[in-house]
Amino acid sequence: MEKQTIWHRLLMIDRRILYLILFVNIIIFLLLPVKVSTVTSPPVRRFYDTIEQLKPGDMVMVSSNWSAGTIGENRPQLEAVIRHLMRKKVRFTVISFEPQARDISFRFVSRVTEEGGYQYGKDWAHFGFLPALVGGIKGMVKDLPATIKQDIKGTPIAQLPVMQGVKTLADYKMVIDVTPAGTVAAWIAYRPKDLIVLFCPTSVMAAEAYTFLDSGQVAGMLTGAIGAQEYEQLLQREGLGTPFAKAISFSHALIILFIILGNVALFMSRRAQGG
Amino acid sequence: MSYQHAADNWFSAIIIALIALAVLLNIARAKAGAQLYIRRIPGLDAIDEAIGRSTEMGRPVTMIPGLTDFGVVAVQALTIFKYITKQIAKFATPMRLLTANATVYAVAQEAIQDAYNEAGRPDLYDPDDVRFLSDRQFAFASGVAGLLQRERVAASFMFGEFFAESLIFAETGNIVGAIQIAGTISFTQVPFFVAACDYTIIGDEFYATSAYLSREPVLLGSLVGQDIAKLLFVLTIIVGLITTTLQGKDHWLVKLLGMPGGWEAFWKVISKVISGGS
């Protein structure tokens, strides 16, 4: 009789207790000084190798479409990517198809590039916010200066030194889409023929993208914060990804533990009822 | 590896034309009165069951089209909501329809009023039952969550396009003990609906549900056309697989079937045949 109530209580546990357990679990493992390492997964390796093939002065488009909601995943990705691009001394431009992403990416990339000694206008530029995604891409394929017209600071983009010799999107080597939404499909569908697509999705979007990886429509992928951590390891620099990855690991462990516990409880309470 | 024009590989134009033909012909057939068959989706029984239970309990029913923009998906979601409203109108069960899009809101008001009229209870229609909460994703989600909790709804129907907010709806509905049926074309959200709802209508089943309920010839014909298109895809795959396995994936026929720029190899073969023949 006693036993049955324990299993029963476990099945009927108040959700607020679950919330509290999760919260405490994350605090503990964020603070606990244990070290965890990862092995680079194949999509991340392909991502890294693709950027490694760039030559100094190549043009790269960074499409940053995340806003505050997914900051925990997309910021480490964007940071790792920008640092790698600066290391390869390539030119890049940033564009946003989400209103909030405009300010977040502009402020964030400005800070990172300042640390890396990149100069706005000469080494990189921000194109601001465009409301129509497909329209923007298709327009840039035809005529980039006529589509973008001016950068975030209002300078006509033909006057920017970084845009020397760039007439259409086909003059770019690759696009890197850092996004929590379905924007990559538009890049895949409407890009110029030889533009390489690299993808930094939140982990939610990652499972869907494996079909594009298989067909080669996406050349490489960083999956969420874990992807960023693996990338940081390849770049041999430690950022926010590393402590985050540890806390993610142990919250996964907690959830799996509770799923098993729930099943045991179900089994036991059924047996008690049956007997 | 992308298409700017159909000229990049004419196979694209051919397959689009074939699919368009299959869809349009079947729509024409259906409009001409042909009885097209659509199998019954198991989720339909679940809808009827949930309607039944909420009328027993007398607590409100909520219908949420998610963040769906105005378009086909929204119209089909409203078709299903109209069906539900007609059923509950017989028992005067209260309902709430919560939208996140101004256009969908305007169209939903018309649709729900129609539903009450068709059910013979125009007196039950209250324009305030159809509400526009917010077009911001999480603002909308928190508005819905608040309403579900305050009114302790008995059944919650979610049809349309959903994003990350889906689990907020589904878990809140679960907290208040509502029966929940979800149907969405957004595959990313299906796992959460499967986990938290009583029944989930997945992907294309959503279109089939509204076609089954409305018996609209355009929808029925289109669904039959889509099945033919799927068959076409499978046939193409089989032809390609056999060629690949026997001849290797660099064979011109394999490149012809959908690889951008793959038509060039085909032209070479053609010109060879022509010059060889003459």
Next chain:
Amino acid sequence: MEWWQNFLPLSYERIGVWASVICTVAIYSILYRENPFYRLFEHLFIGLGAGYSLGPVLTDALYRYWYAPLWQDGYWLWAPVVPFGLYLYFIYSERYGWVSRLVIGLLIGANAGLFFQEFASRQLPQLNSTLSKPLWITSANFDLTNGQVLQWLPTVINNWIFIIFLVAVMTYFTFSFEHRGPVKRVATAGRWFLMIGLGAMFGNTVMARMALLIGRIHYLLSDWLGIPIGGG
């Protein structure tokens, strides 16, 4: 300086941090139950979000694509676009509401016209990638010079799995005929395979959501309480 001087909201930076923390706590309070404190911040959030979008929409879009070409470059043909777009705002009018459908019709039509390219570009390379998967170890596809047949077996097995899964799931999503006999069995298998895909999505999504929660907790611990985290 005492620790509390660094902690309390006594400078512009600390006021900002405290504001963030109050916002965070207010939203988390819904986990306990719906309450007025939460509702207050919910409305604050909606208002801020709507207000913010004015800047990018007005400046980045309308200023760049409409105001500048007209008043700066003098291309007067752009003049009718915004007056036409204003039809949208008749949507709440019972009498004139239908004119908004003209603008919506334009958007819907343009998206439909654009979809042909998207379909070709998105689906056909995938179709091509599917049908170029060899299903047998033949010399047309594999290097068999050293007689390494076994080496390629895993690839071929994975290709078979790929095709079987693909066709089964596609069969499940057909509606114009009754699923009976062998078709029903294939469709049922298709639904099971579908569950594998959904499970993979679920697993990935858990990670996404945890990362966001950890991001918030990290902010509370490091920025607000000043506990150093990082490096691991």
Next chain:
Amino acid sequence: MWQIETGTTAGKIYVTLIVLAFLVLFMGLIPVMQVLPPRGRRALIALVTFFAGLVFAAEFFWPVNKQGENWLTPAIGPAQNTLQIIAAMALALGTYGLIRLHLRNIVQQRSQWGYSVVLIVAFVTMGFFSVWNTLAEKGVLSKTVVLQRGFGLLFDNMLVPLESTMFSLIAFYIFSAAYRAFRIRSIEASILMFTAMMVMIGIVSLGNIISYQWLGLPVEQTAEMEKNPFSLRNIGYNLALPRIAYWILQALNAPVQRAIEFGVGIAGLAMAIRLWLSLERGIT
């Protein structure tokens, strides 16, 4: 002919007059169009829809020259910029609806209208700073400390934390949903649960620790192992949790996603055709 000199004040006034003339024209057209019967209105909408789609469809299907262009290609750029403007106005429509709703709450003093006041105040303040900020970036207005601090406080310290906190709530919900729903009840639920668990373990560091540190499985695949896929060492390499998770994602999940992608694509194409030709009832 298509361009007016706007360097002078007269030119600017001239442009303004043209815009006003179009405004009057379009507004004046409404009563004229109003005389159309419902069928005529639907036909007009269908016509606009069809021609908007035709520009893009024809440009895609028309044969191209060596540069990959056809006679319609030059029209794409302006057409896209038009879409940018209209899309921006459609975005603002949602905001318009929201503000209209809450102003009505306040005027009619509906229940809990105090919250609507908060919303409107937040909207006006943030809107003011946001427009100022974007214009200051373009050098139209000046950047002051008030702007930087005001916008910074509202954006970085209120909007950003509110949205990211809202999003992170889902972490709690996903935990309770997984706990409650992932029970071995049916075959389907079990498959879903098992796959989710394998992926969850395999993609994080925990999978590495268990497989490589505790079980000591090989981390790298050598050329020798690749040649003998059924050797014990290679089997061990593939039994590591990260490898299994990757295999699930790449070999089992990818075909499912592709089947979904085909279904969605075909449905989308059928839908595009229906919309383009205005066959769909209830839309127009």
